[in-house]
Amino acid sequence: MNDHLLETVNVTKQFRSGSYSGTKFKAVDNVSFNLEKREVLLLIGESGCGKTTLSNIILGVLKPSHGFIKYKNKIVSKPVKSFISEVQPIFQDPYSTFNPFVKVDYYFKEVCKNFNLAKKKSEIDQKITTVLNQVRMNTEIQDKFTHQFSGGQLQRLSIARALLTNPSLLIADEPVTMIDASLRVGILNILADLNKKLDLAMIFISHDLSVGYYMAELLERIKIIVMYRGKIVEETTGKYLFSNPLHPYTKQLIESVPSINPDKKWHSSTEHVVLELEEFNLEGCKYAKRCPFAKQVCEKEEPPFFTIGESKVRCWLYSNEKNSK
Ligand SMILES: Nc1ncnc2c1ncn2[C@@H]1O[C@H](COP(=O)(O)OP(=O)(O)O)[C@@H](O)[C@H]1O
Ligand code: SF4
Numbered sequence: 001m002n003d004h005l006l007e008t009v010n011v012t013k014q015f016r017s018g019s020y021s022g023t024k025f026k027a028v029d030n031v032s033f034n035l036e037k038r039e040v041l042l043l044i045g046e047s048g049c050g051k052t053t054l055s056n057i058i059l060g061v062l063k064p065s066h067g068f069i070k071y072k073n074k075i076v077s078k079p080v081k082s083f084i085s086e087v088q089p090i091f092q093d094p095y096s097t098f099n100p101f102v103k104v105d106y107y108f109k110e111v112c113k114n115f116n117l118a119k120k121k122s123e124i125d126q127k128i129t130t131v132l133n134q135v136r137m138n139t140e141i142q143d144k145f146t147h148q149f150s151g152g153q154l155q156r157l158s159i160a161r162a163l164l165t166n167p168s169l170l171i172a173d174e175p176v177t178m179i180d181a182s183l184r185v186g187i188l189n190i191l192a193d194l195n196k197k198l199d200l201a202m203i204f205i206s207h208d209l210s211v212g213y214y215m216a217e218l219l220e221r222i223k224i225i226v227m228y229r230g231k232i233v234e235e236t237t238g239k240y241l242f243s244n245p246l247h248p249y250t251k252q253l254i255e256s257v258p259s260i261n262p263d264k265k266w267h268s269s270t271e272h273v274v275l276e277l278e279e280f281n282l283e284g285c286k287y288a289k290r291c292p293f294a295k296q297v298c299e300k301e302e303p304p305f306f307t308i309g310e311s312k313v314r315c316w317l318y319s320n321e322k323n324s325k
């Protein structure tokens, strides 16, 4: 028996594009990884690569077509109350999380009631004070309506609310994407702090590698998974990914981030949309249509994982045997 906090085992989700007669494709394709207690995993990949689908499967709100999720060694078939209290989501859009005409304390008290967190008013107040302090917010804000807050403050409230149940794992899906650039760093700092101080494991999802770069600087131990068209293409540690990216797609991602590479401009992504469905259904490497190093074998056979140093990479360039094809 192992001691992983979370395991995804061969998780696959098949959708149809468009209507019933649309083409089938795997938005998440045979994804397996482990997350340990207290570990932070950064899931990176461009929009449409399957990150939210995977996150919804882990949260139990979407059923996988194949494969399964294990949390603390038990298969998660549906999200029961104890699982929900331990595995808490943070969503991308903090504005749609809260009704603007409802006061903050209502949301917090609802969670305390639903999860039976405390009976006495003084205990409930103490819990709410603790979580607000953890996101660096003043307790007086409880009496305000949620429309009185900025996106950054609302996202802090989402995090505070998620902390009420004392979770072991936070799944934050693009938590800073809809927030003013000036306020993003504040949220990232809070998440990194929570990991360090509360030993809270985290799956942090982003399409923006500069966010990953910042998180990897804040946290010494961070695992990074790069996804492309539903597949994991590279899995490694934070420091290693930025100093020694292996997969051609990872290299392209890093080169196109201005804050990491100030000389470069953002890569235009219009052609990606056209290629999307075609790439999802490629037999071999999903990146073959865009890869400057593609060989014959790439189009025909899907590359397995090759282990190089601290990384696992799905690319034929790292197989001496196949390199010669
Ligand atoms: N319910 C659905 N039905 C059909 N296609 C879907 C559905 N949900 C997501 N998709 C498609 O699956 C792919 C992955 O989507 P998603 O997981 O949202 O990606 P990401 O979060 O990485 O942007 C996209 O092509 C998206 O359009
Ligand atoms: S397997 Fe081939 S096409 Fe795919 S990334 Fe590697 S070299 Fe490029």
Ligand SMILES: [Mg+2]
Pocket: 051, 052, 053, 173, 174
């Ligand atoms: Mg998404």
